[in-house]
Amino acid sequence: TPLICAARSGDTTAIQLLTQSMTTISTFDREYYINQKDIQCKTALDWAAYHGNEAAIDALLGAGADATPTDRKGKTCLHWAAYNGHTTAVKKLLTHKVFDTPDRMGRTALHWAATHGYSDIAHALLEAMPSEQKIYYLNHRDAEGQTALFLAARYEHPEVIALLRLYGAPDIPNTRGETAVTATAKKNKKTALATLMETGIQDVPDYAGRTAVSHVAENGLLGALQTLLANGAHDIPDYTGKTGLTWALEHHQFGCVKALSEYWQKNTPKLLQLAEIDRDALQQAEQEFEATVKKRHIQDTQPSLQEEKNDLQ
Incomplete structure (x- = not known):
């Protein structure tokens, strides 16, 4: 028309x-x-x-x-205004009592504001929501089980994370059982991870009993591990009895092995024994690491066989 x-x-x-x-x-x-x-x-x-x-x-x-x-x-006019970052348009629609409903992905306008990092829009949406409905609004999960807080952490928007936490948004696991802390740690998103933990969110176990510390140790994400430990996360055993240190040892992630062994020794000398960690295995892993570094150094400093042949000619 x-x-x-x-x-x-x-x-x-x-x-x-x-x-x-x-x-x-x-x-x-x-x-x-x-x-x-x-x-x-x-x-x-x-x-x-x-x-x-x-x-x-x-x-x-x-x-x-x-x-x-x-x-x-499944998007309304409010979704599109929030999706494209039009703060004044969102506020104008909200003054006409436009209600924020989920689209076909299960996402509200708040989800899209969190996804794109529009903290002003997220604030306007939360202020317009009646007090008794705010907690349900913050807890609403999309089709993949992601809350607005989870999406803000996933796309690394610390301002939105801090805002949502100020309104009391909890760290609810998605459909795979991952919390925002675990998801950001596994992707090595240290800024979002630090913001989550600084606002009081803890590293809690997933459905398998594994913490973010366990996952990052397995994958050798030393930066994420250091962020977790610096913000009060603990290396606790999963349902099979493995700690992050165990996973790091099994996968030869020697940087994480060192960081976690220092953490354990600093906190409680008995922790290694309580978790049934083999000290000999730890020592052997450290020796392997040193041998590997030494071997690579020798390979880098020795001339190749072809270079030697060229010199003889």
């Missing part, structure tokens, strides 16, 4: 003229026309929100546009 075309192109003047001309038709016809959808199932208001066109949003809402219809992806 001409109205949708004007909204898609951001022609505010045309939108205002078209909405003003609707005053002469019946309420039924006006509502039908203003809420018509295009091939993408988007209304004129969806496009105005998509582009952050505040004047167009005012004109359409003033003419009776409905803010609740969803497009093919």
Whole structure:
């Protein structure tokens, strides 16, 4: 329709003229026309929100546009305004009591604000939500079991993490049993990991009893391990009795072996015995590490056989 075309192109003047001309038709016809959808199932208001066109949003809402219809992806005008970072447009929609509902991915506008790091939009959405519903809003998980906090940590947006934690967002595991702490640690996202732990979130075991410390030790992510230990995480055994130190030893992650052995010795000398860690295995691993370093040094300093042949010729 001409109205949708004007909204898609951001022609505010045309939108205002078209909405003003609707005053002469019946309420039924006006509502039908203003809420018509295009091939993408988007209304004129969806496009105005998509582009952050505040004047167009005012004109359409003033003419009776409905803010609740969803497009093919299940997104409303509020989703699109939040998705594209249009803070003022989001606030304008919220003043008209537009409610934040999940799209087909199970994500709310808060999820999309957290994904893209729009802390101002996340704050506006949370402030507009009634107090008694805030905790349910923060706890809402998408189709993959990810909360807004999980997504903010996944995409490493520390400001959004801090904001959500200020409102009391908990670290709820996703459908794979991973918490935000575990997920960020496994991806070696140290900034997000530090922010999570500094705001009071603990490293808790997953469904297998493994902590983030255990996972990063297995994969040799020394930076993430140091961040965890520096923020109060502990190396506790999983359901099979393995600690992070055990995993590091088994996978020859010698940097993590050193960091964890120092951690254990510093905290309690008896921890190594309580976890049934073989001290001889630890010593052997350290010797292997030193031998490997020495061997690589010799290989790097010795000339190749081909170089020697060239010298003889």
